[in-house]
Amino acid sequence: MHRTKVRVVADALDANNTIAAANRADFDRAGVRVVNFMSAPGAGKTTLLERVVADLPGVRVGVLEGDVQGSMDADRLAGLHVPVVQLNTDGGFGGECHLDANMVRSAIPALPLDDIDLLIVENVGNLVCPAEFRIGEDARVMVSAVTEGEDKPLKYPLMFRACELVLVNKIDLLPHLDVDLNHLLYNIDQVHPDVPRIVLSARTGEGIDAWRNWLTRIGAREEAVV
Amino acid sequence: MHRTKVRVVADALDANNTIAAANRADFDRAGVRVVNFMSAPGAGKTTLLERVVADLPGVRVGVLEGDVQGSMDADRLAGLHVPVVQLNTDGGFGGECHLDANMVRSAIPALPLDDIDLLIVENVGNLVCPAEFRIGEDARVMVSAVTEGEDKPLKYPLMFRACELVLVNKIDLLPHLDVDLNHLLYNIDQVHPDVPRIVLSARTGEGIDAWRNWLTRIGAREEAVV
Numbered sequence: 001m002h003r004t005k006v007r008v009v010a011d012a013l014d015a016n017n018t019i020a021a022a023n024r025a026d027f028d029r030a031g032v033r034v035v036n037f038m039s040a041p042g043a044g045k046t047t048l049l050e051r052v053v054a055d056l057p058g059v060r061v062g063v064l065e066g067d068v069q070g071s072m073d074a075d076r077l078a079g080l081h082v083p084v085v086q087l088n089t090d091g092g093f094g095g096e097c098h099l100d101a102n103m104v105r106s107a108i109p110a111l112p113l114d115d116i117d118l119l120i121v122e123n124v125g126n127l128v129c130p131a132e133f134r135i136g137e138d139a140r141v142m143v144s145a146v147t148e149g150e151d152k153p154l155k156y157p158l159m160f161r162a163c164e165l166v167l168v169n170k171i172d173l174l175p176h177l178d179v180d181l182n183h184l185l186y187n188i189d190q191v192h193p194d195v196p197r198i199v200l201s202a203r204t205g206e207g208i209d210a211w212r213n214w215l216t217r218i219g220a221r222e223e224a225v226v
Numbered sequence: 227m228h229r230t231k232v233r234v235v236a237d238a239l240d241a242n243n244t245i246a247a248a249n250r251a252d253f254d255r256a257g258v259r260v261v262n263f264m265s266a267p268g269a270g271k272t273t274l275l276e277r278v279v280a281d282l283p284g285v286r287v288g289v290l291e292g293d294v295q296g297s298m299d300a301d302r303l304a305g306l307h308v309p310v311v312q313l314n315t316d317g318g319f320g321g322e323c324h325l326d327a328n329m330v331r332s333a334i335p336a337l338p339l340d341d342i343d344l345l346i347v348e349n350v351g352n353l354v355c356p357a358e359f360r361i362g363e364d365a366r367v368m369v370s371a372v373t374e375g376e377d378k379p380l381k382y383p384l385m386f387r388a389c390e391l392v393l394v395n396k397i398d399l400l401p402h403l404d405v406d407l408n409h410l411l412y413n414i415d416q417v418h419p420d421v422p423r424i425v426l427s428a429r430t431g432e433g434i435d436a437w438r439n440w441l442t443r444i445g446a447r448e449e450a451v452v
Contacts, residue, residue, distance in 0.1 A: 040267040041353045041382065042374025068354060068384075072377055095384070097323060097354035125381070126352055127267045128294060128323035147373040147396070148268025151298055155351070156267065158294075158321070170373070176402050178429065203404065 016133050019101035023108065023136025030113035032062075033218050034121065036099075036135055038159065039143035040152075041125030044169045046073040047202040048143065049120060052212040054080040059219030062116040064107055066099045066124050073122060085110045089124060098129035101136060118219030127156040131163075139163075139218060144188070145170040146179050153187040160191045165198070167211060172201040242359050245327035249334065249362025256339035258288075259444050260347065262325075262361055264385065265369035266378075267351030270395045272299040273428040274369065275346060278438040280306040285445030288342035290333055292325040292349050299348060311336045315350060324355035327362060344445030353382040357389075365389075365444060370414070371396040372405050379413040386414060392423040393437060398430045 027034050039045050053061045062083040065074040074086040087107045089096040096103070104121065111119065121137065123130040131140075140163040144152055147170050153160045160166065166188055174181055181199070188197060198214065200207025253260050265271050279287045288309040291300040300312040313333045315322040322329070330347065337345065347363065349356040357366075366389040370378055373396050379386045386392065392414055400407055407425070414423060424440065426433025 040351070041378055042266060042371070067381055070381055072380060095354070095358075097352065124354065125266070126323065126354060128321070128350065128352060132321075145268070145373070147371070147399070152267055154298060155293060155296055173373070173399060173402055176399055 013132070016101045019105055020134040020136040023101055023105055026108055027113070027119070027136060027138075032113050032116055032119050033139075033221060034119045034135075034137040035215070035218060036121050036123060036130075036137040036140045037143075038123045038127075038130045038140065038163070039125060040127045040145070040148060043125070043143040043145040043148065044202045045122050045125070045143055046076055048167065048169065048200075048208075048211065049077060049122065050080065051202055051205070051208050052215060053077065053082050053120070056118070056212060056216045056219055059118050059216055060116045061215075061219065062111060062113075062119050064104065064111065064119060064121045066103070066122055068095055068097070068124060083112050083116065096129075097124055097126045098133055099123050099135055100133040104135040118215065120215075127152065127159045131156075131159040131161075139165065141165045141167060143167045143169050144184070146174055146177060146181060146184060150179055150183040150187055153184070153191045157191040160188060160195070163192075163195065165196050165214060166192075168197055168199045169202060171199055171206065172204045239358070242327045245331055246360040246362040249327055249331055252334055253339070253345070253362060258339050258342055258345050259365075259447065260345045260361075260363040261441070261444060262347050262349060262356075262363035262366045263369075264349045264353075264356045264366065264389070265351060266353045266371070266374060269351070269369040269371040269374065270428045271348050271351070271369055272302055274393065274395065274426075274434075274437065275303060275348065276306065277428055277431070277434050278441060279303065279308050279346070282344070282438060282442045282445055285344050285442055286342045287441075287445065288337060288339075288345045290330065290337065290345060290347045292329070292347065294321055294323070294350060309338050309342065322355075323350055323352045324359055325349050325361055326359040330361040344441065346441075353378065353385045357382075357385040357387075365391065367391045367393060369393045369395050370410070372400055372403060372407060372410060376405055376410040376413055379410070379417045383417040386417045386421070389418075389421065391440060392418075392421055394423055394425045395428060397425055397432065398427040 142163040368389040
């Protein structure tokens with residue numbers, strides 16, 4: 001009984017990986033690098049994109065916005081004159097709490113792959129399920145806001161392990177929180193030793209240059225990832 | 227094809243509701259009121275419980291802690307000398323991003339129902355799926371931290387609709403955020419008009435009396451809910 005259950009889960013993830021590989025092939029053919037951008041709700045993903053996507057030297061950016069419903073984040077980014085495609089998980093996907101490879105595949109025809117070098121996929125705000133589904137990306141980036149507390153890496157270890165970069169955001173609020181930044185960084189090392197991390201504030205701009213540079217290197221294919 | 231898919235989802239939720247009703251019958255027999263406590267990761271659920279659970283006049287509290295893995299929150303609350311049971315969704319439940327009625331049912335034998343008046347179930351930190359699964363509760367309470375931004379009711383409307391009380395937490399940080407509290411309250415009204423809400427800060431204690439009083443009324447069976 002237990003063995004049957006495990007096999008079904010494996011099959012579902014296998015199917016996802018098969019579709020992710022097909023996405024990957026399409027992205028490679030078009031010469032597009034892809035970043036899967038994940039965090040809890042309200043950690044600052046959209047603001048961190050607003051700060052940089054219109055200003056990556058030599059890199060043309062597109063954004064795929066994943067939300068359960070609505071298009072507020074896409075509307076914010078469209079004002080920056082980058083191509084943005086909205087993908088809602090409640091339209092035929094049952095209100096899913098994450099993006100999977102098939103959802104991203106359904107959006108590919110709407111994406112101007114020939115006109116961009118880097119596609120950033122902003123996932124649904126959730127620290128659990130998005131980490132389980134590859135979508136054909138080159139790299140996964142997750143945001144951990146210091147306002148969420150030091151314990152999140154230990155409570156949601158899969159998310160912190162399943163990424164190539166951690167952005168530690170909202171550090172401007174540290175003087176007003178009972179949160180120890182070094183303790184948070186220590187906990188990140190407990191679950192994903194030596195994962196690259198950038199400590200920053202989308203509000204004040206501290207650390208944003210490092211984030212911009214990282215995305216530029218990925219988009220310009222100067223950095224090997226995954 | 228589409229119709230088949232809808233039926234399968236309905237069946238799964240029907241099965242959940244059947245088990246939730248069985249939980250409800252067990253809780254009623256023991257005279258225990260149950261609160262399903264939900265939020266995004268790091269919104270302050272555990273701290274909001276730490277502030278009040280040992281100090282509800284005439285109400286004996288127990289806590290069921292839901293986490294993907296670990297027992298950090300349960301350990302924090304156990305220091306307050308209230309009975310705490312840990313439920314991990316990665317032990318036989320596949321690392322689920324929410325609690326459902328069957329998971330809660332599996333924990334009932336470990337709960338001291340005869341010795342408590344009020345059971346608080348701290349759900350997995352997630353603004354999507356926990357709202358879809360009844361667990362046999364009397365009332366659902368959700369926490370929205372102002373640090374998450376004003377737009378969360380519009381992006382995660384099901385969660386804001388599926389509750390009888392909204393706690394708007396971390397208001398001590400408002401002077402340091404680009405967040406308008408009135409705009410957040412307005413957006414809550416857009417998706418769930420007139421839902422009761424308490425504006426508070428677990429850190430400074432502002433508003434905590436109102437939260438304590440609400441829980442006390444539920445636990446003392448002075449307030450009709452759901």
